[in-house]
Amino acid sequence: MTTIDVRGLTKRYGPDTVVDDLSFTVAPGQVTGFLGPNGAGKSTTMKMIMGLAAPTRGSATIGGRRYRDLPVPLAEVGALLDAGAVHGDRKAYDHLLALAVSNGLPRRRAGEVLARTGLEGVAGKRAGGFSLGMRQRLGIAAALLGDPAVLIFDEPVNGLDPEGIRWIRDFMRSLAREGRAVLVSSHLMSEMAQTADHLVVIGRGRLIADIGMSEFLRAGGEGTVLVRTPEPGAFARRLTSAGATVRGGPESSLVVSGLTSGEIGKLAAYHGVELSELTPQRPSLEDAFMELTKDSVEYQGASA
Amino acid sequence: MSSPKVTFGRLLLAEWIKLRGLRSTWYTLACLFAVGLGITFLTMSSAGADYASATAAERQEWDPTGLSLTTYIVAQLIIGVAGILVVTSEYATGLMRTTLAATPRRHLLLAAKVVVAAAVAVVAGQALMFASFFLGQALLAGQGVPYARPGGEGVLSAVAGGGLYLAAIALLSIGLGTIMRATAGALATLVGIVFLVPAVAGIFPSWLQGLVTFWPTRGAAAVLATVPDPAYPHPWLNLGGMCLGVAAVLAAAFVVFRRRDV
Numbered sequence: 070m071t072t073i074d075v076r077g078l079t080k081r082y083g084p085d086t087v088v089d090d091l092s093f094t095v096a097p098g099q100v101t102g103f104l105g106p107n108g109a110g111k112s113t114t115m116k117m118i119m120g121l122a123a124p125t126r127g128s129a130t131i132g133g134r135r136y137r138d139l140p141v142p143l144a145e146v147g148a149l150l151d152a153g154a155v156h157g158d159r160k161a162y163d164h165l166l167a168l169a170v171s172n173g174l175p176r177r178r179a180g181e182v183l184a185r186t187g188l189e190g191v192a193g194k195r196a197g198g199f200s201l202g203m204r205q206r207l208g209i210a211a212a213l214l215g216d217p218a219v220l221i222f223d224e225p226v227n228g229l230d231p232e233g234i235r236w237i238r239d240f241m242r243s244l245a246r247e248g249r250a251v252l253v254s255s256h257l258m259s260e261m262a263q264t265a266d267h268l269v270v271i272g273r274g275r276l277i278a279d280i281g282m283s284e285f286l287r288a289g290g291e292g293t294v295l296v297r298t299p300e301p302g303a304f305a306r307r308l309t310s311a312g313a314t315v316r317g318g319p320e321s322s323l324v325v326s327g328l329t330s331g332e333i334g335k336l337a338a339y340h341g342v343e344l345s346e347l348t349p350q351r352p353s354l355e356d357a358f359m360e361l362t363k364d365s366v367e368y369q370g371a372s373a
Numbered sequence: 374m375s376s377p378k379v380t381f382g383r384l385l386l387a388e389w390i391k392l393r394g395l396r397s398t399w400y401t402l403a404c405l406f407a408v409g410l411g412i413t414f415l416t417m418s419s420a421g422a423d424y425a426s427a428t429a430a431e432r433q434e435w436d437p438t439g440l441s442l443t444t445y446i447v448a449q450l451i452i453g454v455a456g457i458l459v460v461t462s463e464y465a466t467g468l469m470r471t472t473l474a475a476t477p478r479r480h481l482l483l484a485a486k487v488v489v490a491a492a493v494a495v496v497a498g499q500a501l502m503f504a505s506f507f508l509g510q511a512l513l514a515g516q517g518v519p520y521a522r523p524g525g526e527g528v529l530s531a532v533a534g535g536g537l538y539l540a541a542i543a544l545l546s547i548g549l550g551t552i553m554r555a556t557a558g559a560l561a562t563l564v565g566i567v568f569l570v571p572a573v574a575g576i577f578p579s580w581l582q583g584l585v586t587f588w589p590t591r592g593a594a595a596v597l598a599t600v601p602d603p604a605y606p607h608p609w610l611n612l613g614g615m616c617l618g619v620a621a622v623l624a625a626a627f628v629v630f631r632r633r634d635v
């Protein structure tokens with residue numbers, strides 16, 4: 070059960086504090102979404118976890134050890150930081166073989182990960198001719214070489230078509246089901262909703278939220294209920310007197326908050342009101358995100 | 374392979390797999406021999422006429438070995454480009470991050486790159502120098518002018534020295550590539566070192582002239598001659614001086630490579 074532990078991680082580039090006292094944990098067996106707008110410091114944080122950039126302060130450890138102290142790095146952490154990071158003149162198989170050999174992994178691993186990522190047909194092809202989706206798969210194949218318990222992916226779906234996005238999403242889920250700790254960054258909330266079990270949200274290098282997905286959705290506030298009835302005006306008055314807040318929705322529908330759909334249905338039955346639609350509306354992810362981050366955004370606006 | 378672990382031997386093998394899998398490696402080597410031997414062929418084809426019109430004093434200085442090795446001047450640039458690319462091509466593609474993620478002990482990684490590239494450069498450099506020597510002597514013999522034999526005085530030393538000189542330039546290039554991280558910058562610096570500085574060295578102040586003694590294309594290349602140059606009585610010392618300079622550049626490369634973010 071390997072976890073990533075980030076404690077007080079800070080990175081300065083000159084006068085800019087790009088990552089600011091960040092602490093969070095990536096637990097095994099789930100996908101942790103690492104979310105933040107462009108320039109929030111996601112890639113920088115991942116590089117510090119991987120020992121590629123030196124923290125100004127704080128630490129990042131994998132199973133209690135710093136990355137550079139891992140005896141067999143590929144067997145502990147697999148990472149895809151940049152899909153373009155292959156030499157275009159090198160064959161996919163050679164790329165993987167060299168990585169496997171450097172860590173003393175069995176040579177057959179190169180073929181195995183090519184098969185797992187569906188690239189066995191192009192093993193002998195040079196990576197320069199690969200589509201973005203194939204490069205993405207090759208990067209994931211490299212990450213899987215050592216069968217690591219921790220996986221780190223930086224914006225893995227960027228630029229992929231819907232089929233590629235779905236493949237990667239399912240792949241992450243299956244990696245987490247196998248008990249691995251999976252950290253995936255993205256700047257798209259909607260993307261994370263379908264992949265992540267847990268969210269770490271940062272903005273301008275600071276931690277905004279470290280929260281379970283379901284809790285995050287609840288934090289977005291109560292949902293509303295969309296109601297359609299032939300007599301909206303009269304029913305709206307009854308709803309308001311029952312304690313609900315009613316707004317007019319599209320096409321003379323009613324958007325009701327403060328009552329559940331069950332309560333609204335009972336109220337309608339009691340008064341003999343005919344309903345043509347009664348639909349609970351879940352809060353949108355973007356709404357939930359705004360709700361959650363509004364304090365830190367205001368705070369940042371004031372401090373900036 | 375036994376238990377997984379990063380060892381220097383495994384890094385050497387990995388770097389070799391990376392290098393041999395690139396077509397550009399083999400194209401560069403092919404280019405090295407085509408251009409290197411082509412230049413030897415062209416210079417030696419006219420050497421017979423030069424000898425015929427030479428004065429007695431010039432004939433005293435006649436150095437068939439040195440003449441057949443002048444191709445080193447261009448060969449060092451080709452070998453240098455190959456050395457630079459060993460490092461900069463990984464930076465250009467972002468592959469350096471993947472490599473360092475697999476091998477976080479950076480000094481070991483760079484050492485492996487240096488050793489593999491040096492081994493290739495020594496073999497290629499020696500092969501080119503010997504091939505150039507034999508081609509050059511055959512052309513001289515065909516024109517009926519004095520030529521050298523492998524057993525002749527100073528011949529082996531000059532030819533082998535040329536191969537070592539080229540290998541040292543390859544190491545210098547790896548150092549430059551590591552420090553500059555970009556092909557263009559490293560190549561410009563290399564050209565400055567091996568061509569520009571020697572060309573303008575005449576206008577240097579006297580306290581800098583000592584450097585010229587050990588400089589590539591100048592004093593350090595004195596080992597490639599069999600007729601001693603009075604300015605450089607101990608040519609192997611001059612080459613040794615250049616190697617110290619190369620070692621200093623490599624040491625700087627190791628320091629920055631360990632420290633810098635990628």
Ligand SMILES: Nc1ncnc2c1ncn2[C@@H]1O[C@H](COP(=O)(O)OP(=O)(O)OP(=O)(O)O)[C@@H](O)[C@H]1O
Nearest residue numbers: 082087105106107108109110111112113114255256
């Ligand atoms: N080497 C560097 N030198 C100076 N500033 C840097 C460097 N690397 C990153 N930065 C700055 O750090 C900030 C965070 O960058 P980072 O790439 O970590 O963001 P990100 O969250 O990954 O963004 P994106 O979603 O666009 O990938 C940016 O403002 C960037 O300009």
Ligand SMILES: [Mg+2]
Nearest residue numbers: 111112113223
């Ligand atoms: Mg990024």
